[in-house]
Amino acid sequence: MKRNYIDGVNNLDYWTGKTDKSARNFMLYYAESHLQAVRKDQWKLHFASRDGYYGPTTHLEVPWVFNIRQDPFESYDQAPGPRA
Known part of the structure; x- marks a missing residue:
C-alpha cells in the first residue's frame, strides 16, 4: 500500500509527540475558500484583509x-509603500 499525504508532508511524528519539530515550515490561511495569507518560517504575507470576522474582504x-518573530501582532508592514 502506497502512503499518500494530503499536502506532501508527513507530520505524524510531530502530532504524536515523537519529535518536537514539525516537518512543515509553512502555513496557508483561508477565509472560506479564499487564500488570505501565507506563512513561511518567520515571514507572513497577506493577500487580502478583512475588517473583523464578518466584515468585507479587501484584496490587496x-x-x-510581516516578520512575525519581531512583530507577533502584525502591526508593522515590512513592504515599502502605503498600507490600505
Whole structure:
C-alpha cells in the first residue's frame, strides 16, 4: 500500500509527540475558500484583509509582509509603500 499525504508532508511524528519539530515550515490561511495569507518560517504575507470576522474582504494589490518573530501582532508592514 502506497502512503499518500494530503499536502506532501508527513507530520505524524510531530502530532504524536515523537519529535518536537514539525516537518512543515509553512502555513496557508483561508477565509472560506479564499487564500488570505501565507506563512513561511518567520515571514507572513497577506493577500487580502478583512475588517473583523464578518466584515468585507479587501484584496490587496501589494501583499502586506510581516516578520512575525519581531512583530507577533502584525502591526508593522515590512513592504515599502502605503498600507490600505
